Amino acid sequence: MTLELPTGSIHLWLAFPDEINDEALLSSYGRLLNEEEKKRWQRFHFARHRHQYLVTRALIRSTLSRYVDIDPADWRFSFNNHGKPEILSALADKPIRFNLSHTNGLVMCAIVLENDIGVDIEDMQRKPATLDIAGHFFSRQEAEDLHNLPESGQSRRFFEYWTLKEAYIKARGMGLALPLKQFGFMISENQPVQISFDPRMEDNPAHWQFWQLWPSENHIAAIAVKSETNMKFQLLMNKVIPLQ
Ligand SMILES: CC(C)(COP(=O)(O)OP(=O)(O)OC[C@H]1O[C@@H](n2cnc3c(N)ncnc32)[C@H](O)[C@@H]1OP(=O)(O)O)[C@@H](O)C(=O)NCCC(=O)NCCS
Known part of the structure; x- marks a missing residue:
């Protein structure tokens, strides 16, 4: 069952990385990453930043899969000239947009239909x-x-x-x-x-x-x-x- 996303709704999803330390769960996050993301993940110098990156990927991929019947690992993204990611439109049956932000101790993504959205x-x-x-x-x-x-x-x-x-x-x-x-x-x-x-x-x-x-x-x-x-x-x- 996928979640409904009515026009005019903005759904915010928040994860606190410090609360996530189950090794099996973290391994399953690792399996969601594509090759590019794996490379980026390995490049972080500090374990704390690596962890935050992994939780961010898991949050956005698993959140999008609440709305569309696609496996979290299968999402693919395109990026504009300034690096803003969007989901590849061919993947979803509805015009889902998102934006995400991460900082020390918190990751957040926002989901909306069609409209330009930004979060910090x-x-x-x-x-x-x-x-x-x-x-x-x-x-x-x-x-x-x-x-x-x-x-x-x-x-x-x-x-x-x-x-x-x-x-x-x-x-x-x-x-x-x-x-x-x-x-x-x-x-x-x-x-x-x-x-x-x-x-x-x-x-x-x-x-x-x-x-x-x-x-x-x-x-x-x-x-x-x-x-x-x-x-x-x-x-x-x-x-x-x-x-x-
Ligand atoms: C890259 C930028 C879009 C956001 O950077 P940020 O605040 O450091 O980082 P956030 O955690 O809020 O957002 C990063 C996420 O936004 C998304 N993003 C990247 N480029 C983006 C863009 N051009 N537009 C919207 N979202 C973008 C990505 O999903 C990125 O996360 P990911 O790389 O892990 O996928 C940009 O605004 C920037 O460089 N800001 C620098 C900070 C600054 O000087 N701000 C002045 C405010 S007064």
Whole structure:
């Protein structure tokens, strides 16, 4: 039985790699990888990163197989010029799109029908040089907002902007080819997150919806989805151990 994915639904699937240590299960993850993925897996220097990579592959492959009757090992992907992966369309009977993000201690993928989607998660324990980075990568308004906050609130707001900006560029699929200073977010309590664009971006705020989540004490997530028809999306979040 495959899972239904209604139009207008975004399904989020989260796995916490530190909770996954059963050797038999990890061996079954290894058997899902294609040759390219195996090579990449072997190249990681640190065991922690190798483990995170393996869990990521298992999460995306097993999650896609919840929706389409295909063995997790049989999924194949194509990549755009900036590295954004999509499933090879011939494989699925529905237009499934996905995006994934991984950070220290958490892997997340989002599944949707048709629409451009981007997700980003970050480990907020990572201590960045907040204001310095904001000056380089954030819009003027974002950097000013951060600057005006008391120091105790700056780190959290920094990660809010960071994840939202990443989710947007990942939904566009263009990575850092997009000028990060030419779009900015407005975050206010109890209001949906809003985006604004410099005219040079030639994008329309009305086409975008964003969500923020805090999946654990240390993690923050942002999701961006594009709809030119103003479809209102609903999020459904699941925590899993892949293949269990
Ligand atoms: C590559 C990039 C798309 C995301 O990188 P990241 O935040 O380090 O990594 P994440 O874990 O969130 O996402 C990586 C996954 O996104 C997917 N991905 C790769 N290229 C992508 C692209 N162009 N668009 C969307 N998704 C992409 C892949 O599935 C990748 O995982 P995989 O390689 O294990 O399959 C890109 O945005 C980048 O290089 N960012 C650098 C960080 C930065 O300077 N951000 C500034 C924010 S203010």
